[in-house]
Amino acid sequence: MFYLCSMKVAIIGAGAAGCFCAVNLKRMLPEADVTVFERSSRPLAKVAITGGGRCNITNTFRTITHLQQAYPRGWRLMERLFRRFGPEDTMRWWETAGVPLVVQDDECVFPRSQDAMQVVRTLVGLMQESGVRLVTGCRIEALPEGFDFTVVTTGGSPRRSGLSFLSPLQVDIAEPMPSLFALNIDDPELHALTGTVVEDCHVALSGTKFQADGPILITHFGMSGPAILRLSSYAACQLAAQDYRAEIRVNWMRGLNEEQVRAELQPYFASGKLLGKQHPPHLTSRHWAMLTQRAGLPDTIRWDKMNRREANRLTNMLTADTYHVSGRRTHKAEFVTCGGVALSNLQGQSLSLKSRPDVFLAGEVLDVDGITGGFNLQAAWTMGYVVAQNIAGLAR
Numbered sequence: 158m159f160y161l162c163s164m165k166v167a168i169i170g171a172g173a174a175g176c177f178c179a180v181n182l183k184r185m186l187p188e189a190d191v192t193v194f195e196r197s198s199r200p201l202a203k204v205a206i207t208g209g210g211r212c213n214i215t216n217t218f219r220t221i222t223h224l225q226q227a228y229p230r231g232w233r234l235m236e237r238l239f240r241r242f243g244p245e246d247t248m249r250w251w252e253t254a255g256v257p258l259v260v261q262d263d264e265c266v267f268p269r270s271q272d273a274m275q276v277v278r279t280l281v282g283l284m285q286e287s288g289v290r291l292v293t294g295c296r297i298e299a300l301p302e303g304f305d306f307t308v309v310t311t312g313g314s315p316r317r318s319g320l321s322f323l324s325p326l327q328v329d330i331a332e333p334m335p336s337l338f339a340l341n342i343d344d345p346e347l348h349a350l351t352g353t354v355v356e357d358c359h360v361a362l363s364g365t366k367f368q369a370d371g372p373i374l375i376t377h378f379g380m381s382g383p384a385i386l387r388l389s390s391y392a393a394c395q396l397a398a399q400d401y402r403a404e405i406r407v408n409w410m411r412g413l414n415e416e417q418v419r420a421e422l423q424p425y426f427a428s429g430k431l432l433g434k435q436h437p438p439h440l441t442s443r444h445w446a447m448l449t450q451r452a453g454l455p456d457t458i459r460w461d462k463m464n465r466r467e468a469n470r471l472t473n474m475l476t477a478d479t480y481h482v483s484g485r486r487t488h489k490a491e492f493v494t495c496g497g498v499a500l501s502n503l504q505g506q507s508l509s510l511k512s513r514p515d516v517f518l519a520g521e522v523l524d525v526d527g528i529t530g531g532f533n534l535q536a537a538w539t540m541g542y543v544v545a546q547n548i549a550g551l552a553r
C-alpha cells in the first residue's frame with residue numbers, strides 16, 4: 158500500500174530510538190507530519206546519563222568476531238539491520254551532524270567533547286529544525302488514533318505492565334528482566350580490596366556455558382567491571398531463574414590454563430624468594446596476599462620450597478577462584494532490560510507487527526539487548542533509522 162507524502166506518524170517515546178527515527182524520517186520525507194509523544198518533561202533523559210555522562214555512543218565492533226558476543230538476544234536481527242545502517246554509518250552520521258567522535262583503546266566510541274549533552278542538544282536541535290512536533294508530559298496509555306503509522310520506542314520496561322498499552326494487539330512478550338548488573342558476594346576479605354581492578358580476567362558461571370572476558374573491579378559489595386557485566390548479560394535469564402544465587406569461577410590470569418600458568422610462573426618457582434614477595438605484576442600485593450591465603454599458603458613459604466600439591470593449589474586458585482554470588486546489584490553506569498516485545502511478532506526487517514503492519518517498534522522495547530560498550534545505543538540508532546527508511550519507503 159502507498160501513502161501520501163503528508164502521512165501522519167506518531168512516535169511514542171522520545172528516547173534514542175524515537176528521536177533518531179523522527180529526525181531521519183523528516184530528512185527522508187520532509188512532508189511527513191511527525192509527532193513524538195514523551196511521558197516525561199524532557200526528551201532523551203536517559204541518553205543524557207549514558208556512559209557516566211560521556212555517552213558511549215557506539216562501538217567499532219573490531220573486537221567482536223560474532224554478533225552474538227555483542228547482542229546475546231536479537232543478534233540475528235541486528236546482523237540483517239546492520240547491512241542497512243551499521244556502526245560505520247552511525248559514526249559518519251554523528252560526525253556529519255557536528256558531533257566529532259573519538260575511539261578509545263577498548264573500541265568504545267564517545268563524542269570528542271566527552272559530553273552526552275552534546276548528543277542530546279544535537280538531536281533535539283535537528284528535531285526542531287526539521288519540524289518534528291514534540292509533546293512532552295504525555296504518557297500514552299493506548300495507541301493514538303488518527304495517524305497513518307505509529308512507532309513504539311518506549312524503551313526497556315522492567316515489568317510487563319510497562320507494555321500494557323500493547324495488550325489489545327496481543328503481542329507476545331518475552332519476560333522482561335534486568336541485564337548488565339554487578340554481583341553481590343558476601344566476602345569481607347574480598348570487600349577489603351575495594352577499588353582493585355584486574356585487567357584481562359576470565360569469569361564463568363559454574364555449571365553453565367556462560368563465560369566472559371575483560372577487567373574485573375572488586376567493590377565493597379562484590380564484583381563489577383566489564384567482565385562481570387558481560388557475564389550478567391549473557392546469563393541474564395539463567396541468573397534470574399536462580400534468583401541471582403550462583404557460583405562463579407574467576408581466572409585472574411588472562412584465561413590461561415593451569416599448565417600455562419605454571420609455565421609462566423616457572424622463573425618464580427625456580428627462585429628462592431618468599432611467596433609473599435614475588436607475584437605476577439598485574440596483581441597487587443594485597444590481592445596476591447588474599448589469593449595465597451585462600452589457597453592455604455603462608456606468604457613466608459619460599460617459591461622453590463613449595464611441594465607439588467601446594468603449587469597445584471596456587472595455580473588452581475589463580476585459574477579457578479570460586480565465589481558464591483548472593484544477589485545482583487544495578488550498576489551505576491549502565492543498566493538495560495532484556496526481554497520485551499518478542500521478535501516473532503515482527504515482519505522481519507520491516508520492524509512492523511505482523512498483526513498491525515502500521516505499527517513499528519524500535520529500540521529496547523524489543524527483545525534485543527547488548528553488552529556494555531556502546532552496543533545498546535547502536536541498536537537504538539540502527540532500529541530507529543531502519544524504521545524511518547521503511548516508513549519513508551511506503552510513501553514513494
Ligand SMILES: Cc1cc2nc3c(=O)[nH]c(=O)nc-3n(C[C@H](O)[C@H](O)[C@H](O)COP(=O)(O)OP(=O)(O)OC[C@H]3O[C@@H](n4cnc5c(N)ncnc54)[C@H](O)[C@@H]3O)c2cc1C
Nearest residue numbers: 170172173174196207208213297311312520521531533534
Ligand atoms: C545509566 C545508564 C547508562 C547507559 N549508558 C549507555 C552507554 O553509554 N552506551 C550504550 O550503548 N547504552 C547505554 N545505556 C543503555 C541505553 O541508554 C539504552 O539501551 C537506550 O537508551 C535505549 O533507547 P530507547 O530509545 O529504546 O529507550 P529510551 O532511551 O529508554 O527511551 C524511551 C523513552 O520512552 C518514554 N516512554 C516510555 N513509555 C512511554 C509512554 N507510555 N508514553 C510516552 N513515553 C514513554 C520514556 O520516558 C523514554 O524517554 C545506558 C543505560 C542507563 C540506564
